[in-house]
Structures are given as C-alpha cells and as structure tokens.
Amino acid sequence: MPYLGSEDVVKELKKALCNPHIQADRLRYRSVIQRVIRMSKLDQWGQAEVLNFLLRYQPRSEEELFDILNLLDSFLKSSSPGVVMGATKLFLILAKKFPHVQTDVLMQVKGPLLAACSSESRELCFAALCHVRQILHSLPGHFSSHYKKFFCSYSEPHYIKLQKVEVLCELVNDENVQQVLEELRGYCTDVSADFAQAAILAIGGIARTYTDQCMQILTELLGLRQEHITTVVVQTFRDLAWLCPQCTEAVCQALPGCEENIQDSEGKQALIWLLGVHGKRIPNAPYVLEDFIENVKSETFPAVKMELLTAVLRLFLSRPAECQDMLGRLLHYCIEEEKDMAVRDRGLFYYRLLLAGISEAKQILCSPESDPSLRLLEDQAERPVNSWALDFNTLVPVYGKARWATIAKCQGVEHHGPELPNTAAFPTSGSLIPEENKERVQELPDSGALMLIPNHQLTAECFEKTWLSLKVAHQQVFPWQGAVHPDTLQMALQVVNIQTIAMSRAGTQPWKAYLSAQDDTGCLFLTELLLEPANLQMQISVKQSEARTETLKSFISVLETVIGTIGDIKS
C-alpha cells in the first residue's frame, strides 16, 4: 500500500471507497473524503495516489461537487507534475456535466503543461506534448497564443520534433498562421529527410483551411528539385486536389517538371493519379505518362503499374487522339508480358471494358474529381472533453489512440474499460453517433427473416390502440447501470429503424419508453422499456401484431444489441 499517513486513515479510506453502504451515508463519506484531501503531510506520491482513488467517487449533489473542487484547488498548483496532472484529471472527470468548469481547469493547467513542454527532461517534454495534442482535439484554440513554445530546436530528438510539428499544425489560427507557416517552411529544408517530410505533411494539413498561402509554399518547394521533398509535395497535392477543388488549378500548373525528381513508389503513384484525373488541364500529361509507359518493363512496383493503367485509361477517355497508341502498348504489355497477376488482371479488365464500349468505360472510370464533403466530415472531429477525460494522465495519449487500440487487443478483454471510446456526453448539437458505435449497432446478426422498414411512422393514438389490444408476446430483463440518456437511445434505435413513440425524460423514476417498428410484411412490433428506481435492470415487453416467433426472436436480438451497446458506453 502506498504510504498514506497512518493506518487509521488508510482503513477509513478503504472502507469509504469500497463499501456502498458507507457511500450511502453521506455525512460520514464526505467527512472521510475531506479528511483525506486535507492530509497535507502526504508527499507527492501519496497525493497522486489519493487523487487516483478519488476518481471513483461520484458526488451526490452539485454543492458537494464544488466543495470538493475547492478543496482540491491547491493541488493544481503543486510543483510535482504528477500531482498537477492527477488533479486535472480528477477535475475533468468529476465535472463532466459542467463543461465550463472543465474549460477553466484546462486553462489553469496550461501553465504547468507549457513548462513541462520546455522541460530539460526530454521524456517529460514528450509526455506533455502528447497531452497538449489531446487537449487540442477538443479546444483547438487553447494554445494558439503560445505557438512559439512549440518551435523545434535543432538539438531535440526526432520524436519530440515530430510531436511539435503536429501540435503546430493543430493550433493554427488566423493570427499565427503566417509565422507558423514560415517556421514550417524552414523545417521543410531540414537536413533530416524524415523531418522535412513531416513538416511538408503538416503544411498540407494546414492547407485545408488556408489554401492559398500553403499552395504558394508548396509550389516553391517544388522548385528546389530535391527528391525527398518533391515526392511528399506531390502526395500532398494529390490529397489537396481531392479535398479542396479550388486548388486544382494551382496544382496543375505546378506539376510539370516534377517527374524527373520522383523515384519512390508513393510519389509516382500520386503523380500518375493526378495526371490521370486532371490530365485534360495539364498540357503535357500524355507525354509524361508515355515516359512511364516506356519504362514500365523496368518498373519494380506493381502498385505504380496499376495506377498507371487506370490513369492512362482515364486520360484516353478525355484525350483520345493522343493516348490511343500508348494505351494499346501498355495493355499489350500488361496482358502478354506482365508477371504480376494483379496487374495483369487489371489490364484484362480494362481491355474488356473497352470492348464493351466507350460509354460504359466512361461511366465506370469517370468518378468525381473531388470530394469536399470529406473534409467537412473530418473537421467535425472536434471531440468533447468527456470522450478522452478518462485517458488523460495515463499512457493512452503517449502511445496515441491507434497504437493503444492494438495494445489493448493484445492484452485481452479484461482491460477493456477505459479504452472504449467514452461517449457518455454527446455534444448538444446532436451530431451523429460516432463511427465506432454505429458500426457495432449495424453489425446486427443478419437475421434473414427480419427487415424493419425505415421511415415507419405510427401515430400515438394508433400506438395506444394497438398496444391495448394486444397481449405481451415476450418479456425480458436486461442488466442496466446508471441512468439512461434518452437522446442517445433514440438515435441508436433510429439507426435500426425503430421509432420512438414516447420516452420519459432523463432521470425520472421510473423511466419508461415506448417504441414501435414494422417489418416488410406489415407486422408491427410494439415495445415498452421500463427502468425501475433501483436502476439495476431494464424490463422489456414486446407485443407483436402477428404471432410469428422467428421474426419476434430477430426483433428481440436487434433490440438487445442496441441496448447492449448503449449500456456498454456508459459503464
């Protein structure tokens, strides 16, 4: 056990935090908590432990919450970074219903975090930078005025420079964009190729909002004619042309001449794609592609060859006279002489497509040239603080979400708790259910016999009449914890085409909801959800307008999946 001061205190603390009966005795619980918090004799390790324990506490009223926050305020100013971060995390978790308190706390912790980012200890610096990135996901303007602290210096190790570049990319706003871009431009000519490429990608990221300035910088970089720079710039151009159609013109003007400086697979693919899709605006596109075709025998990367096939065919459809001959040669080579089966198959496919007719080929190959809506979807990625509050001050931000997901999978199911995306509080603007949960809900067992029709509308009176006339076909209890969030539930049910006729407001006891759905044969499923005051079980009663056991079973399983998903999110 960590050294918490004295045996009695430890005993009391253990009792208070583990025993639900003591938790019910409000006064006693509160006094224990206060005594624990006031223990000033604790050293920084004890304090960090206490703050960790307190994460499990749920204050019962708003005033109790603010009482505790006041007592803990001094910990936020401690000189030990572990204590400060622990206190911040506790504040964020306790105040999950008060976003303005959360923002306040994040303001207060700005100072210590920035100090840690410039600390002598590289490792501390790195951990702090990861947490800064985490915060920027929810509050992008939080560190904008301190952008200078994130400029890289030559002596820093590579991994810190990469993090700083990412941070710079994320904290850009109207006031600092000029200086940040200038700084990033300086990094693009750095001696280290990796770092230069990272800087260019960051500029590409900023280009989605500040397109003109970034396009200018990227075009200048092409003029340097350095291989590692040119390939990344062309890849960035490809992404930008897809997301921001307004820069296509500038991209097309900058492209001629690049092909001499690209040797790697990724760069070539990007260049070929651009020439194929926007070829009609680039005068010498057919000649560049012809060069590639001449050398296709010595081309080592099959991915490049596949891209080449598609691009030449696209260009042929828009500039037939110039490309006919070389398309023929390319197809001949791919079908007759190519050893890689994937490339050969694609060549064959395109050949047969052409045999089927030009208009068919156009229909299939002439896809839209850009998709700006994709950019908007990505921009909406500003996540609420509560989604990552549990991960703050743990190893999760240090690894990054992607790596942590792979680690968690290796570690097995027991550790699943904090790693699931914690979406307990949805943004009040009512946006979509995050992707992960949507997938889970839609992964429903393909019930075969059950197809709920979308846009099924049933009026309240009709529902009531039908409800009263039918008998309960199936009743079930479902384990449940905590309160229900009606909006979440309603949206989730809508995804699977179950309409909500009526739902109690959150927190009313007992909590009830009435749902209806109709399958393609016209059979109605009416459901009542009931949550008892003890809040440990949800009772589901289903009535079916036509007695069919199989469809009933399928419907129950659909409902279970949805409710299971929602229940999982909160635990």
Next chain:
Amino acid sequence: MISQFFILSSKGDPLIYKDFRGDSGGRDVAELFYRKLTGLPGDESPVVMHHDDRHFIHIRHSGLYLVATTSENISPFSLLELLSRLATLLGDYCGSLGEATISRNVALVYELLDEVLDYGYVQTTSTEVLRNFIQTEAVVSKPFSLFDLSSVGLFGAETQQSKVAPSSAASRPVLSSRSDQSQKNEVFLDVVERLSVLIASNGSLLKVDVQGEIRLKSFLPSGSEMRIGLTEEFCVGKSELRGYGPGIRVDEVSFHSSVYLDEFESHRILRLQPPQGELTVMRYQLSDDLPSPLPFRLFPSVQWDRGSGRLQVYLKLRCDLPPKSQALNVRLHLPLPRGVVSLSQELSSPEQKAELGEGALHWDLPRVQGGSQLSGLFQMDVPGLPGPPGQGPSASAPLGLAFRPCGNANPHKWVRHLSHSDAYVIRI
C-alpha cells in the same frame, strides 16, 4: 505499479536489476528492453514502449538508462517524476550518477531501492526518512579535501584558497560518513538558466525563452533553517512593479512545496528547512522580453560559387556579455549541404578549432571574453550540389561562469551563476 526497475549503461550492460513483482515470466527483461530500444523505427518514441503486455518507461540520465516496467496503465508523469527523483537520490548518495559510481556502490543502490519502493509502490523518496534506514556507505574514488585547492588556479592569477572552489566541489556524496560531519557544513546554490533563442535571417528576434532554476545542494544537517534572499526588485508577471528601476522580471515562478512563502511577498525572502541533498527551490520562466541584450550576435556572410563548387563562409561573432564574464566552451555548429569535401580556415585566435563533423562544421571556442569579437573564415569545396544550405549556425555555450562565495566562514555558502543555452539558433 512498477514491476521491475533496472539501470543499463549506455551500451546496454545491466548495472542494476530489481524485480519487485516477479512477473517477468523468466525472460531477461533488460535485454528485451535494449533490443527493442535499438531496433525502434525512427518515428516512434522510445520513451514509452510496449512489448508483450508490459510497458517500458525510461529516462536517460548521465548516459545511463533508468528503466521501469509496468503492466498497468498508470500516469506517465508520475512515473517519469519517480525516475528523475531516483536519479537525483542515487546521485546524492553516490556523489554523482555515472557508470563508475554505480558499479562501485551496488550494495547501496539496492538498499535504497528496497526502501524507496515496496512491491512496486513508492514508499518515500525523502532523504530525511531514508537516512534512518540506509546503513551502507558510499565509496568515492578519492577523498576530497579543500586543501587541494592551492594548486588549482582558475580564472586567472588571483585565487585565494577560500575564495574559489572547483566546479566538482559539489559533486561529492552528500550523505556519506557521519563521522566527519564537522567538515561538511556547506551549501551550494546554483542558479541555472537555460536559454532558447531563435533569430531569423534578417536579424530579428523570433523567439527567446529562458527557463531558470535555483538549485540547492545542502550538506548541512537537516532541520537547519535557511533563508535565501532575492533582489528586492524581483517582479513576477508583466504588470507588477517594484523598486525604482526596470527591475528583474520573470513571467512565472513556482516553488518547491517545502518553501515558506510568507516573507516572499514583502521582502522577497524564501525560508526553508532543506533536507540534505539536492533540491530545486524555485523555477522561473521568462519569454519574449529579456531585460539584457542577448549574449551573442553573429554577422555571417556566405559566398557560393556554384561554378567551381567553392563555398566561402565568413562568420563574425560578437559577444555582448559584460566584460567581467566570459563564455566557456562555445561551439558553433553550421549545418552544411551534403558532399562537402575539404576545409581551409583562418581563425582569429590560436586556441580555436574548427573541423568538419557529420554534415556540419563545428567551430570550437573554449573561451570568449565579454565584449570581444571573434571571426573565422572558412572555405570549403562542395562539388556540384544543387540547393542552398539549410538552417544557419547554432551556438551552444555555457556562459558567464563565476563561482562566487558569499558569507563568512561557517557555514560556507557558494553561489554560482550558470546560464547555458538550450538552443541558440541564428539563421542565415
């Protein structure tokens, strides 16, 4: 909490290995760590690594790797703080932290680890509490004595014996033999500043950042009260004004938890009862608004003749420090394009040195007096390479060393002012 803790040398040889929980599964965890560290791809951070449901967190200190493993998802800040604190503690007990000192004091280190961590949980890292439990004594390489000083002449002729202590004076073990305590009533106070400066190619100042620390290394018996007075004109924050002049201003200040701040507001005095050993009393930060001019200014001129591939760089370095101080070990690092072949140089004073490192030119100046100006002309052959040179030279220099004593005989106090540059970049 922590499952294992080990210390590796810079080459990966295990010096210390302590298993707290016995869950290593029979594998050589230290070996695993070192292999993973050296085999890591370039863009992944080595600070926290994962292998086989175990997390490895480490810090590098004085060339050694201090590594802790854990299988739980705990706070990285706490763990890194613990490792730093352990490094300081081991330094306090053994004199300094290094491969040699650790190898000499293995028993002491294990005893310390036993007391600090119990089953992987931190019990205490306070030197007060630990004193009572540690029995082993530290082994030092040679006994230190102030009488050795007479043969040392630093900073010129006038060195009186009691006035100057060599810079290694503070690096002897703090808590060693209890018998000769009478000799050891000394306190070393270091004001260490790290300066981070970025100057653009047109000479304008892009960024300046100073991180300062007041570090105390106390050999006094613990419990004795100490008062440190800062100048009365010390102001915190941009709006505060004290005294009659511009004063000394910092942006933010934070103190160690054991410092009493009651007299700080009125008289700028810090009162504390320091334990033996090293302690960071105060940390401060200052950015964008330095009261004194920057210590170095560089006037470069670059001529590149692409035809013959000859690059000529003329650098004039001006040091703007006050004349009494000097900068030691200044090294200018000028990154060059790849393929630089030969170097010919003309330097303004014989003790300087310049050589071609990997991809860069290093110009070493062992000592630069305040107010002086030094220049160097370098000619290099760069056969046919396109593209301009990258960023300009960056100077790394500890500046302004003066080991000044203050106060009288007993106890001795030594105050030292050290600024060293974290990253001083001047762009051409």
